[in-house]
Amino acid sequence: MVKKINNPKQSKILRQSLANRFVHWTTALSVLLLIITGLGQLPLYTRYNVTKLPGAEWLGDYFITINLHYLGALGLLFAVAFHVVYAFARREFDIFPRKGDMKESYQIIKAMLTKGKEPASDKYLAEQRVAYLFIGVSLLLLIVTGLIKTLKNVPGIDLSHSFLYWNTALHNLGTGLILFGIIGHLAAFLLKENRPLLPGMFTGSINREYVKHRHSLWYDKLLRSGEINEIKLNDSETHSSGVNS
Amino acid sequence: MDNNISRRTFFKRTTAAGLLGALAATGLNKPVQAAGLSNGKLGTLIDLSKCDGCKNYGTPLCVEACGKHNQERFPEPIKPLKKYWPQDKVEDWSNKRDLKSRLTPYNWTFVDHVKVTHDGAEQEVYVPRRCMHCDNPTCSKLCPFSAITKDPTGAVSIDDEICFGGAKCRDVCPWGIPQRQAGVGIYLDIAPDLAGGGVMYKCDMCVDLLAEGKKPACVSACPNGAISIGPREDVRNLANEKAKEINGYVYGDKENGGTSTLYVSAVPFEKIDAAIKADKASKKDTAPGRPGMPVNVENYLSTGKGMFISTVMAPFAGAAVAGLTAYRTIKGDKAKRKQNNLNTQGGDDNDGEENK
Numbered sequence: 001m002v003k004k005i006n007n008p009k010q011s012k013i014l015r016q017s018l019a020n021r022f023v024h025w026t027t028a029l030s031v032l033l034l035i036i037t038g039l040g041q042l043p044l045y046t047r048y049n050v051t052k053l054p055g056a057e058w059l060g061d062y063f064i065t066i067n068l069h070y071l072g073a074l075g076l077l078f079a080v081a082f083h084v085v086y087a088f089a090r091r092e093f094d095i096f097p098r099k100g101d102m103k104e105s106y107q108i109i110k111a112m113l114t115k116g117k118e119p120a121s122d123k124y125l126a127e128q129r130v131a132y133l134f135i136g137v138s139l140l141l142l143i144v145t146g147l148i149k150t151l152k153n154v155p156g157i158d159l160s161h162s163f164l165y166w167n168t169a170l171h172n173l174g175t176g177l178i179l180f181g182i183i184g185h186l187a188a189f190l191l192k193e194n195r196p197l198l199p200g201m202f203t204g205s206i207n208r209e210y211v212k213h214r215h216s217l218w219y220d221k222l223l224r225s226g227e228i229n230e231i232k233l234n235d236s237e238t239h240s241s242g243v244n245s
Numbered sequence: 246m247d248n249n250i251s252r253r254t255f256f257k258r259t260t261a262a263g264l265l266g267a268l269a270a271t272g273l274n275k276p277v278q279a280a281g282l283s284n285g286k287l288g289t290l291i292d293l294s295k296c297d298g299c300k301n302y303g304t305p306l307c308v309e310a311c312g313k314h315n316q317e318r319f320p321e322p323i324k325p326l327k328k329y330w331p332q333d334k335v336e337d338w339s340n341k342r343d344l345k346s347r348l349t350p351y352n353w354t355f356v357d358h359v360k361v362t363h364d365g366a367e368q369e370v371y372v373p374r375r376c377m378h379c380d381n382p383t384c385s386k387l388c389p390f391s392a393i394t395k396d397p398t399g400a401v402s403i404d405d406e407i408c409f410g411g412a413k414c415r416d417v418c419p420w421g422i423p424q425r426q427a428g429v430g431i432y433l434d435i436a437p438d439l440a441g442g443g444v445m446y447k448c449d450m451c452v453d454l455l456a457e458g459k460k461p462a463c464v465s466a467c468p469n470g471a472i473s474i475g476p477r478e479d480v481r482n483l484a485n486e487k488a489k490e491i492n493g494y495v496y497g498d499k500e501n502g503g504t505s506t507l508y509v510s511a512v513p514f515e516k517i518d519a520a521i522k523a524d525k526a527s528k529k530d531t532a533p534g535r536p537g538m539p540v541n542v543e544n545y546l547s548t549g550k551g552m553f554i555s556t557v558m559a560p561f562a563g564a565a566v567a568g569l570t571a572y573r574t575i576k577g578d579k580a581k582r583k584q585n586n587l588n589t590q591g592g593d594d595n596d597g598e599e600n601k
Contacts, residue, residue: 042389043411062417063545070552074559081563089571150556153549155381161394168391
């Protein structure tokens with residue numbers, strides 16, 4: 001117990017590096033800005049009286065919202081390119097989907113709802129890898145169609161109408177998909193079992209005991225690579241149980 | 246409503262079939278050449294020194310011809326109309342189909358009339374108004390459903406089968422040209438109580454006639470030859486020559502980044518714009534459909550190129566920073582591993598050191 005207090009790092013394990021947190025939050029804030037300003041490109045805010053709310057007048061100005069939409073796009077493109085290059089440079093593919101993830105996701109969700117036993121997980125749960133794929137593909141769709149839309153806005157560029165029509169439709173579809181993805185992502189935290197993961201995206205670290213039980217495959221890997229030391233935990237556990245008894 | 250849509254569709258299809266038939270029979274270039282028009286970019290010239298507003302006729306002939314040519318395309322709304330929830334309004338011009346003094350869904354061109362004092366004399370100015378057919382049309386580029394097209398002649402048209410009637414095109418147009426009619430269009434099939442507002446209507450430069458090599462209805466109808474059409478560059482040259490000749494001014498060449506409609510006038514357009522504004526203010530006319538003539542009005546998308554370049558550059562910046570960061574962390578990892586190895590070799594003491 002004494003050891004645990006003196007060395008708080010022992011009870012926590014770094015799950016999200018600074019680079020990961022940077023990518024996550026830059027993406028999250030950019031996408032939030034993109035959604036708010038993107039919806040502003042539909043004539044929504046004036047129609048539904050949102051612009052009458054204090055401080056919300058600017059939402060009705062298509063040119064303010066489009067410029068902010070570009071700003072959000074800059075942030076998103078920067079973060080996505082950073083993420084892809086960083087992941088490949090460091091060969092960090094923990095979040096990339098694997099074979100059998102759909103089936104495993106089902107098993108995990110079933111276990112959470114029925115309080116049953118869930119399959120052993122790596123650094124990420126299978127459902128997190130599936131969610132990553134879903135959000136990633138939606139973002140890529142939005143990025144590609146969005147870049148075509150920015151090209152269309154260049155004076156003197158006249159792209160074919162049917163191409164633009166489908167591009168616009170796909171961009172609008174991507175908006176629906178990303179909204180669904182974000183709602184799903186946030187809804188995951190309605191389940192108590194997932195909540196200990198939350199601090200990982202703020203401080204970077206999560207509870208070691210949680211890792212040991214829920215991410216046992218990752219835990220074993222960390223032990224094998226020597227990034228954590230089992231003796232220390234056992235030590236502190238012994239102390240803890242000693243104190244409790 | 247079904248009847249309405251099928252009528253529209255029928256009209257569209259028959260027009261398209263007719264055009265295809267005409268093209269197939271005569272070859273692509275022939276009809277356009279027949280009217281002396283190239284099939285490239287076109288321009289129209291509206292010479293205000295020649296327009297007298299058809300004082301001797303009930304309705305200006307260009308306005309009448311426009312109405313006649315497009316009568317089958319005017320909206321036939323399903324009534325009763327639903328208000329634009331949660332707003333307490335609905336845009337309905339169906340009971341004012343005969344209104345010819347402004348732009349409405351049933352009147353795609355009109356002749357404005359103002360009195361302007363210039364060179365010490367009061368002059369009557371008549372200004373035929375309709376869509377300017379911009380080179381970089383903000384309406385078309387910013388339509389959230391890509392319902393507005395610009396064809397190679399420069400004609401900008403709204404597809405009434407895709408338009409949702411949000412009126413964004415009117416808001417982003419420096420002249421507020423497109424006009425809305427509720428009770429028609431695709432929104433009725435989706436959630437008419439909650440979203441959508443109808444269909445936007447405006448001049449399409451009579452693209453159907455252009456495709457047949459014929460001049461737009463307003464051009465053909467003008468008894469004074471005040472409206473002409475031709476290859477864009479020729480029209481620009483003609484406008485500048487005419488302006489020089491009458492010591493006058495050109496409008497539309499620079500406005501909103503350039504348009505394919507050029508006006509020539511002996512009276513400065515700033516004065517015409519001010520006169521329209523003053524007249525509207527005196528009549529408390531705040532409804533859309535009577536546009537001003539703001540000189541050198543900027544195109545909001547003029548910064549589009551810089552924006553595009555920035556967005557294209559952003560991923561490269563992200564990739565570069567990621568490369569650098571990854572390189573540094575990999576180096577750091579190696580150093581850490583080395584240190585760990587040393588620690589392991591050093592035995593328990595080192596571990597203990599780390600735990601303090």
